[in-house]
Amino acid sequence: xxxxxxxxxxxxxxxxxxxxxxxxxxxxxxxxxxxxxxxxxxxxxxxxxxxxxxxxxxxxxxxxxxxxxxxxxxxxxxxxxxxxxxxxxxxxxxxxxxxxxxxxxxxxxxxxxxxxxxxxxxxxxxxxxxxxxxxxxxxxxxxxxxxxxxxxxxxxxxxxxxxxxxxxxxxxxxxxxxxxxxxxxxxxxxxxxxxxxxxxxxxxxxxxxxxxxxxxxxxxxxxxxxxxxxxxxxxxxxxxxxxxxxxxxxxxxxxxxxxxxxx
Amino acid sequence: xxxxxxxxxxxxxxxxxxxxxxxxxxxxxxxxxxxxxxxxxxxxxxxxxxxxxxxxxxxxxxxxxxxxxxxxxxxxxxxxxxxxxxxxxxxxxxxxxxxxxxxxxxxxxxxxxxxxxxxxxxxxxxxxxxxxxxxxxxxxxxxxxxxxxxxxxxxxxxxxxxxxxxxxxxxxxxxxxxxxxxxxxxxxxxxxxxxxxxxxxxxxxxxxxxxxxxxxxxxxxxxxxxxxxxxxxxxxxxxxxxxxxxxxxxxxxxxxxxxxxxxxxxxxxxxxxxxx
Numbered sequence: 001x002x003x004x005x006x007x008x009x010x011x012x013x014x015x016x017x018x019x020x021x022x023x024x025x026x027x028x029x030x031x032x033x034x035x036x037x038x039x040x041x042x043x044x045x046x047x048x049x050x051x052x053x054x055x056x057x058x059x060x061x062x063x064x065x066x067x068x069x070x071x072x073x074x075x076x077x078x079x080x081x082x083x084x085x086x087x088x089x090x091x092x093x094x095x096x097x098x099x100x101x102x103x104x105x106x107x108x109x110x111x112x113x114x115x116x117x118x119x120x121x122x123x124x125x126x127x128x129x130x131x132x133x134x135x136x137x138x139x140x141x142x143x144x145x146x147x148x149x150x151x152x153x154x155x156x157x158x159x160x161x162x163x164x165x166x167x168x169x170x171x172x173x174x175x176x177x178x179x180x181x182x183x184x185x186x187x188x189x190x191x192x193x194x195x196x197x198x199x200x201x202x203x204x205x206x207x208x209x210x211x212x213x214x215x216x217x218x219x220x221x222x223x224x225x226x227x228x229x230x231x232x233x234x235x236x237x238x239x240x241x242x243x244x245x246x247x248x249x250x251x252x253x254x255x256x257x258x259x260x261x262x263x
Numbered sequence: 264x265x266x267x268x269x270x271x272x273x274x275x276x277x278x279x280x281x282x283x284x285x286x287x288x289x290x291x292x293x294x295x296x297x298x299x300x301x302x303x304x305x306x307x308x309x310x311x312x313x314x315x316x317x318x319x320x321x322x323x324x325x326x327x328x329x330x331x332x333x334x335x336x337x338x339x340x341x342x343x344x345x346x347x348x349x350x351x352x353x354x355x356x357x358x359x360x361x362x363x364x365x366x367x368x369x370x371x372x373x374x375x376x377x378x379x380x381x382x383x384x385x386x387x388x389x390x391x392x393x394x395x396x397x398x399x400x401x402x403x404x405x406x407x408x409x410x411x412x413x414x415x416x417x418x419x420x421x422x423x424x425x426x427x428x429x430x431x432x433x434x435x436x437x438x439x440x441x442x443x444x445x446x447x448x449x450x451x452x453x454x455x456x457x458x459x460x461x462x463x464x465x466x467x468x469x470x471x472x473x474x475x476x477x478x479x480x481x482x483x484x485x486x487x488x489x490x491x492x493x494x495x496x497x498x499x500x501x502x503x504x505x506x507x508x509x510x511x512x513x514x515x516x517x518x519x520x521x522x523x524x525x526x527x528x529x530x531x532x533x534x535x536x537x538x539x
Contacts, residue, residue, distance in 0.1 A: 027372070
């Protein structure tokens with residue numbers, strides 16, 4: 001009876017895993033398919049990948065995505081780390097207010113943030129482009145950075161910092177030699193998180209990108225709207241591969257983080 | 264002091280724009296799509312039109328159905344993962360999370376490849392001689408639902424897993440000692456004790472599906488207009504920002520209200536069970 005239940009559950013879970021991965025696998029497989037129009041397999045080819053590298057628009061979008069992600073994640077990490085460090089010393093009331101403020105952008109529908117930023121930029125007469133994309137990306141990734149670092153700071157306790165100060169360290173020395181090294185894994189995790197979020201974002205970018213600041217997801221959307229083509233498959237496959245790589249690297253950092261905590 | 268930059272940033276680029284949307288929703292649209300700074304309630308009155316009422320209704324219906332279907336799909340999976348040995352749990356969780364990290368536009372597009380008329384399923388069935396005409400698998404209500412559940416499923420699995428993981432097993436043992444069948448123990452012990460996870464997951468999925476416009480756009484074709492699509496349209500094509508703002512505010516208020524009611528209903532039941 002129990003084994004039957006277990007088997008049903010196990011079979012079901014494997015089926016869910018197939019549901020999750022089958023579309024991704026099919027997409028990746030067909031990026032190597034010779035045929036342009038049909039889903040029928042007609043031979044292996046690299047040509048869709050090669051044509052991507054010759055495609056100026058794709059390379060341009062990739063460049064935009066990477067620079068915007070890099071700049072906005074650095075900004076978000078610096079702002080978020082500073083805020084989290086400061087929040088620790090605030091009264092409970094202030095901390096709650098700050099927490100509430102930083103959680104709100106996470107729970108509000110993305111479309112709302114996108115269109116509200118569009119309204120802001122147009123009313124302020126800020127031209128839509130890379131600048132507005134960076135401003136928007138920092139706004140939505142900042143809360144995530146803060147949540148990650150807050151969690152780590154809460155887990156850390158005050159003993160080490162207090163010990164350092166008892167031994168005569170100044171506030172700056174404590175920060176530099178104790179706190180920052182201890183939270184560095186979560187700073188890296190926050191940075192990677194905001195980098196991925198930025199690379200990945202479509203909805204908010206959709207509203208605040210200018211005609212010359214197309215990012216990779218925006219470019220893919222344009223292609224998808226025009227119809228199915230193997231180049232989209234190839235581009236998507238590259239995007240999937242890099243996402244998986246980033247997730248795995250982030251996961252390794254997180255494990256290192258939890259290991260160092262348990263010691 | 265250190266917190267000031269972040270505070271200013273969120274104030275200027277999150278709070279201020281949201282307030283602007285509220286202000287905008289009470290303004291008029293000029294003939295050429297420009298804003299006329301004049302107070303009006305017309306934007307809200309316009310929503311009584313059966314057309315918009317229907318779209319609101321459809322949007323909430325899709326969001327609720329997505330939430331329920333995701334819950335049904337996610338719970339057994341989360342349950343199974345929580346019962347595994349530690350090391351296997353980590354691997355399964357990572358496996359569930361990886362698709363979540365892949366761009367959801369790409370994931371919806373992956374379904375297009377499978378479902379379209381020259382897609383994988385139709386090509387296979389045609390070449391096998393099982394059908395003469397491609398089946399209309401894409402651009403309908405069903406395909407939109409598949410896409411929604413597919414993209415939002417990890418949002419549901421994770422919180423439920425967390426609450427199952429924290430479950431006090433001794434309570435289950437107590438239920439068995441008192442003669443409960445596995446099903447009864449699940450229904451009266453496990454399920455109520457994992458309510459927080461169910462609630463968090465449901466809210467995440469619900470909020471995400473309420474504003475969704477990409478999945479209906481890519482997988483529903485022109486046929487399915489949900490609120491997200493209409494709002495996007497008002498802002499980018501119709502250039503009626505005041506009406507678009509009003510629509511998005513009503514959508515947000517309604518969804519917050521629903522979440523609040525759900526939250527209260529769950530808590531009320533919890534309180535009642537606590538005293539019984």
